[in-house]
Amino acid sequence: MIQLEKRLAPSKRAQYLNPFLAVALTMVAGGLMFAVLGKDPLAAIRLIFFDPIFSEQFGSYSRPQLLIKSAPLILIAVGLAIGFRAGIWNIGAEGQYIIGALCGAGVALAFYPMEGWFIFPLMVVAGALGGFLWAMIPAILKTRFNTNEILVSLLLVYVAEKLLAGMALGLLRNPDVAGFPGSRDLRRYESAHNADLIANTGMHWGVVAAMIAVILAYVMMTRHSLGYQVRLAGQAPRAARFAGVSPTRLVVVCFGIAGVLAGLAGMFEVSGPSGQVRIDFASGYGFTAIIVAFLGRLNPIGIVLAGLLLGLTYIGGELSQMMLQLPGAAIQVFQGMLLFFLLALDFQTNYRLKLTKGARA
Amino acid sequence: MSTTTPLLQISGLTKAYPGVVANDDVSFDIGAGQIHALLGENGAGKSTLVKMIYGLVKPDRGDMRLRGNAYAPVQPSDARKSGIAMVFQHFSLFDALDVAENVALGMENPPPLRDLATRIRDVSEAYGLPLDPSRLVGELSAGERQRVEIIRCLLQDPKLLIMDEPTSVLTPQEVDILFRTLRKLSEEGTAILYISHKLEEIRSLCSEATILRGGQKVATCDPREKSARALAELMVGQLLTPPERAARATGDVVLQVDGLSLKSNNPFGTSLKDINFALRAGEVLGIAGVAGNGQDELLLVLSGELASPSDRVRLLGQPVGHLGPNGRRGLGLVAAPEERLGHAAAPDMSLTENAYLSGAGRKELVKNGFIDWGKSRDFAESVIARFDVRTPGPHVVARALSGGNLQKFVIGREIEQAPAVIIVNQPTWGVDASAAATIRQALLDLAAQGAGVVVISQDLDELLEVADSFAALNEGRLSAPRPARGLTVDQIGLMMGGAHDLHAPEGADA
Numbered sequence: 001m002i003q004l005e006k007r008l009a010p011s012k013r014a015q016y017l018n019p020f021l022a023v024a025l026t027m028v029a030g031g032l033m034f035a036v037l038g039k040d041p042l043a044a045i046r047l048i049f050f051d052p053i054f055s056e057q058f059g060s061y062s063r064p065q066l067l068i069k070s071a072p073l074i075l076i077a078v079g080l081a082i083g084f085r086a087g088i089w090n091i092g093a094e095g096q097y098i099i100g101a102l103c104g105a106g107v108a109l110a111f112y113p114m115e116g117w118f119i120f121p122l123m124v125v126a127g128a129l130g131g132f133l134w135a136m137i138p139a140i141l142k143t144r145f146n147t148n149e150i151l152v153s154l155l156l157v158y159v160a161e162k163l164l165a166g167m168a169l170g171l172l173r174n175p176d177v178a179g180f181p182g183s184r185d186l187r188r189y190e191s192a193h194n195a196d197l198i199a200n201t202g203m204h205w206g207v208v209a210a211m212i213a214v215i216l217a218y219v220m221m222t223r224h225s226l227g228y229q230v231r232l233a234g235q236a237p238r239a240a241r242f243a244g245v246s247p248t249r250l251v252v253v254c255f256g257i258a259g260v261l262a263g264l265a266g267m268f269e270v271s272g273p274s275g276q277v278r279i280d281f282a283s284g285y286g287f288t289a290i291i292v293a294f295l296g297r298l299n300p301i302g303i304v305l306a307g308l309l310l311g312l313t314y315i316g317g318e319l320s321q322m323m324l325q326l327p328g329a330a331i332q333v334f335q336g337m338l339l340f341f342l343l344a345l346d347f348q349t350n351y352r353l354k355l356t357k358g359a360r361a
Numbered sequence: 362m363s364t365t366t367p368l369l370q371i372s373g374l375t376k377a378y379p380g381v382v383a384n385d386d387v388s389f390d391i392g393a394g395q396i397h398a399l400l401g402e403n404g405a406g407k408s409t410l411v412k413m414i415y416g417l418v419k420p421d422r423g424d425m426r427l428r429g430n431a432y433a434p435v436q437p438s439d440a441r442k443s444g445i446a447m448v449f450q451h452f453s454l455f456d457a458l459d460v461a462e463n464v465a466l467g468m469e470n471p472p473p474l475r476d477l478a479t480r481i482r483d484v485s486e487a488y489g490l491p492l493d494p495s496r497l498v499g500e501l502s503a504g505e506r507q508r509v510e511i512i513r514c515l516l517q518d519p520k521l522l523i524m525d526e527p528t529s530v531l532t533p534q535e536v537d538i539l540f541r542t543l544r545k546l547s548e549e550g551t552a553i554l555y556i557s558h559k560l561e562e563i564r565s566l567c568s569e570a571t572i573l574r575g576g577q578k579v580a581t582c583d584p585r586e587k588s589a590r591a592l593a594e595l596m597v598g599q600l601l602t603p604p605e606r607a608a609r610a611t612g613d614v615v616l617q618v619d620g621l622s623l624k625s626n627n628p629f630g631t632s633l634k635d636i637n638f639a640l641r642a643g644e645v646l647g648i649a650g651v652a653g654n655g656q657d658e659l660l661l662v663l664s665g666e667l668a669s670p671s672d673r674v675r676l677l678g679q680p681v682g683h684l685g686p687n688g689r690r691g692l693g694l695v696a697a698p699e700e701r702l703g704h705a706a707a708p709d710m711s712l713t714e715n716a717y718l719s720g721a722g723r724k725e726l727v728k729n730g731f732i733d734w735g736k737s738r739d740f741a742e743s744v745i746a747r748f749d750v751r752t753p754g755p756h757v758v759a760r761a762l763s764g765g766n767l768q769k770f771v772i773g774r775e776i777e778q779a780p781a782v783i784i785v786n787q788p789t790w791g792v793d794a795s796a797a798a799t800i801r802q803a804l805l806d807l808a809a810q811g812a813g814v815v816v817i818s819q820d821l822d823e824l825l826e827v828a829d830s831f832a833a834l835n836e837g838r839l840s841a842p843r844p845a846r847g848l849t850v851d852q853i854g855l856m857m858g859g860a861h862d863l864h865a866p867e868g869a870d871a
Contacts, residue, residue: 223731223732223734224730224731224732225721225727225730225731225732226730228714228717228732231710232707232710232718235707235708235709235710236703236704236706236707236708236709236710238700238703238704239703239704239705239706239707239718241666241686242664242666242686242696242698242704242705242718242719243686243687243718243719243721244665244685244686244687244688244690246685
């Protein structure tokens with residue numbers, strides 16, 4: 001029989017080592033998977049992890065892509081990590097991301113074709129507010145009716161996706177092009193376009209927002225009483241109540257922060273890299289950000305590194321689809337393996353497997 | 362009687378866990394049809410003992426004989442086959458299934474559900490335990506759920522029924538029904554091993570009682586012939602004569618509690634009923650009672666973790682019942698809960714962070730929401746220095762400290778905040794003697810400086826050493842506080858046993 005025993009003092013070093021080990025293990029297991037698919041594993045790994053940045057052939061295209069893919073991941077993950085530290089599980093960032101995009105695009109399209117400096121800031125506010133309000137649904141249901149926030153936030157993603165499809169086909173559809181779903185292209189609407197701040201770098205307002213969010217989150221978690229309350233509630237819920245932390249308020253605050261950041265990510269995406277409200281607008285950033293948050297040890301600085309890495313796998317995945325005809329799902333398997341290995345290593349750090357002979361001791 | 366073989370003979374049962382001997386050479390007999398009480402404080406070893414009888418734990422030494430034959434169950438199904446059944450304190454029922462399905466799941470060879478429903482109805486009528494087999498368990502009250510467990514046991518026709526604290530989840534009416542059932546079972550020859558620390562219950566129900574203290578059997582006696590005081594004395598150990606102590610001059614009322622009732626939101630908690638007391642400046646009020654009689658709830662409702670109608674609790678004349686912990690701290694009331702790791706302190710946080718935990722407001726460690734970590738570290742260091750906390754420094758995490766050192770830190774953290782009122786629960790539980798002395802002296806010093814002190818404790822020696830006035834919690838009720846001076850051991854026992862009607866000292870003498 002196998003028994004699990006909690007380790008008295010989990011190694012602190014393993015805490016920081018595990019993400020790197022997980023990446024290495026993912027490369028090995030991923031390589032095996034590629035080999036089974038009949039591809040050269042070394043070439044595939046190289047294509048995913050190295051070529052996007054170092055290849056002369058694709059570098060000029062994919063280097064800016066790195067920031068474009070990583071910024072929303074980091075922005076969302078920073079918000080999620082705060083909740084995860086408090087033991088509040090918002091799994092529905094994807095939905096908050098979609099609603100943020102819809103609200104931001106909605107404001108822009110409402111003003112079209114008027115030009116004005118105030119339109120983009122209004123879109124930012126609308127995107128943040130949309131994500132916030134969508135996040136408040138699971139938060140308030142939890143605090144009022146004690147519902148499970150994991151289920152409610154997750155299921156609301158599918159509601160948001162339906163809403164997105166409805167908007168792309170209906171209210172926000174481009175009226176000038178008959179028969180095609182999808183909104184006007186915001187990249188062609190100057191006042192609403194989230195353009196590269198420095199041409200061809202991928203450095204758009206979302207990247208700036210992500211950097212600000214990382215710094216603010218870091219300061220909040222280390223110096224501000226709210227960050228202390230988050231950490232305390234996550235580590236010792238009873239001590240948190242003794243310290244006067246209101247669990248209700250904490251749920252609302254954590255969901256609110258994550259909702260605002262996810263909504264902003266969606267808004268920057270729809271007004272820049274994506275440009276349009278389309279049925280296939282949602283690309284899973286909200287879910288991948290969960291991996292980013294854990295891989296980054298729920299620490300804002302770690303999340304930057306993890307976000308860049310996962311951003312890389314997005315680009316590398318596209319490249320490998322193109323060059324090696326790997327199936328698109330392979331890269332999702334790859335990301336899933338990363339989380340799987342990380343959780344397995346963390347588990348192994350916290351628990352010890354004990355083999356016992358016979359049925360009972 | 363004496364010539365017949367007892368149903369279950371227990372001799373020399375011993376079970377040690379790393380660091381603690383849970384049962385040490387325990388022997389007693391249970392006769393057929395006898396209602397036998399197993400009495401003891403939390404941690405006295407009652408649970409381990411019944412787990413050995415029920416085959417959940419294997420004894421290190423000693424043996425048991427059932428009807429004269431060797432009995433050594435390896436697993437609970439062995440015990441059930443031998444006619445021993447157990448109703449646990451925490452039920453194991455599925456909410457989404459109905460009563461009959463739940464009963465079937467717990468049986469070795471369940472009959473078809475339709476026959477089972479008939480049998481459940483028969484048994485429930487025969488023993489006066491009304492229960493509809495087709496109802497969903499999720500809709501049942503705690504008392505009804507317990508009936509499901511009892512009927513599940515009765516269908517196996519047990520010779521010995523073990524009940525672990527069965528009344529802790531019941532209303533008084535449900536208790537009456539349960540007792541009638543148990544007496545009927547006893548008349549029919551089923552023995553009952555009844556675990557409890559509620560003295561009056563045991564005196565009214567049981568014909569024999571075995572008392573455990575610290576894992577050892579203290580006595581087997583007839584509880585009907587002993588007073589509640591004598592039983593309490595056996596349970597908690599020899600009571601010392603209260604030391605003579607000079608009454609301190611006390612000042613104005615600092616904490617006033619009027620008619621405070623609190624329904625426990627935890628099914629295994631104790632509801633507080635009509636608590637009244639007034640605490641004066643400079644006074645130490647000692648609150649005694651056996652564990653589980655509402656101590657935790659009282660601390661929570663006084664510290665502000667649980668709210669009450671605002672005028673039920675008055676601090677320095679101001680209603681504070683609606684305020685949370687920080688609101689009350691701001692007005693001068695601090696508290697130190699019983700559980701050091703996880704409640705009073707966060708295990709994985711440093712002492713600096715734990716100093717901030719409750720000291721943020723009164724020590725002004727936070728400004729505009731930003732934490733002054735330097736000032737927090739200074740505060741932690743001052744607590745460490747003044748209370749002689751043995752630790753390399755304030756950067757050490759709380760869980761790395763020994764129990765006594767952490768307790769000194771936790772109590773010291775509250776005392777350093779110069780409160781007007783301090784509430785402590787079990788301040789020296791599991792603490793070595795020298796740390797305990799430090800903590801008690803610190804509380805006395807605080808009172809001498811004019812603070813009101815409430816000490817909730819199960820350690821009577823401790824209470825008699827520090828308290829000016831004395832009250833006891835029993836099933837959520839607080840006896841009227843009386844001066845600790847001149848209190849006799851008899852009177853303390855009566856207060857702890859729940860004899861609230863004996864308030865006047867002359868009444869006790871008569």
